[in-house]
Amino acid sequence: MLQDIRVFLSDMDGTFCLGNQLLPGALQFAKVLREQGKRLYFVTNNSSHRAIFYAERLRSLGLDSCTPDYIITSTDSCIFHLQKTYPRARVFLLASREVAIDFLRGGFTLVTENPDIVVLCFDTTLTYWKLAKACAFLRKGTPFFATHPDFNCPTEDGELIDAGSLVEAIKASTGRVPRYFGKPCPEMIEYVLWRTGARKEELAILGDRLYTDIAMGQQAGITTILLLTGETRKDDLENSPWKPDFVFSSLEELAQNLGR
Ligand SMILES: [Mg+2]
Numbered sequence: 001m002l003q004d005i006r007v008f009l010s011d012m013d014g015t016f017c018l019g020n021q022l023l024p025g026a027l028q029f030a031k032v033l034r035e036q037g038k039r040l041y042f043v044t045n046n047s048s049h050r051a052i053f054y055a056e057r058l059r060s061l062g063l064d065s066c067t068p069d070y071i072i073t074s075t076d077s078c079i080f081h082l083q084k085t086y087p088r089a090r091v092f093l094l095a096s097r098e099v100a101i102d103f104l105r106g107g108f109t110l111v112t113e114n115p116d117i118v119v120l121c122f123d124t125t126l127t128y129w130k131l132a133k134a135c136a137f138l139r140k141g142t143p144f145f146a147t148h149p150d151f152n153c154p155t156e157d158g159e160l161i162d163a164g165s166l167v168e169a170i171k172a173s174t175g176r177v178p179r180y181f182g183k184p185c186p187e188m189i190e191y192v193l194w195r196t197g198a199r200k201e202e203l204a205i206l207g208d209r210l211y212t213d214i215a216m217g218q219q220a221g222i223t224t225i226l227l228l229t230g231e232t233r234k235d236d237l238e239n240s241p242w243k244p245d246f247v248f249s250s251l252e253e254l255a256q257n258l259g260r
Pocket of ligand 1 (some may be wrong): 013014207208209230
């Protein structure tokens with residue numbers, strides 16, 4: 001039952017907002033959850049910025065209560081897992097300077113020679129030099145990780161080339177593919193469970209993409225809620241291997257259902 005859910009894990013783009021605009025019913029949904037003593041986290045694959053950036057953006061859009069504690073990025077999941085398998089590793093990092101801070105705080109050393117691992121985020125400061133360096137390390141067999149597999153990132157001005165497409169360029173050159181930590185990987189759920197301290201049956205994942213948001217929730221045995229405000233249209237559901245538990249046309253409709 002929707003009423004039994006204590007912790008909501010919302011996707012951002014296409015579900016709660018689109019770039020610098022909130023989607024209809026977003027604040028109403030957040031308010032209903034607050035009134036019912038339920039928690040709302042934002043789970044994003046977008047590793048071009050840090051959690052603090054997204055929290056500030058949501059606050060500036062009117063979600064006053066949003067702090068970085070309630071933002072979970074694929075970078076956070078990536079760092080959490082790499083700390084277990086490659087603690088204090090020397091990392092050749094493809095990421096913005098801002099995101100590099102998270103790796104430094106995570107105890108990693110950022111290097112441009114002899115790395116232990118290569119990690120790729122949604123690097124909006126990518127250069128040919130970085131790509132060529134990464135490929136050279138990967139050809140030598142250096143372990144390869146990436147935050148998330150998305151080919152494109154939706155914005156209010158259209159799609160932006162995303163980390164998954166950058167991986168394709170590296171793959172074409174080296175034949176190497178990374179291990180991912182964002183949606184829809186089980187590593188992301190594992191991290192979310194740790195971060196929220198919630199049990200699976202208390203959680204629901206909210207998203208606009210069947211093959212990331214809904215796929216991850218369903219594989220993990222978590223309640224899934226599809227919002228038709230982003231990528232997916234109602235017709236897509238018929239042929240999809242992923243069947244969400246609930247489908248709503250908007251957050252407004254979901255808020256009304258929760259408010260009952
Ligand atoms: Mg989305």
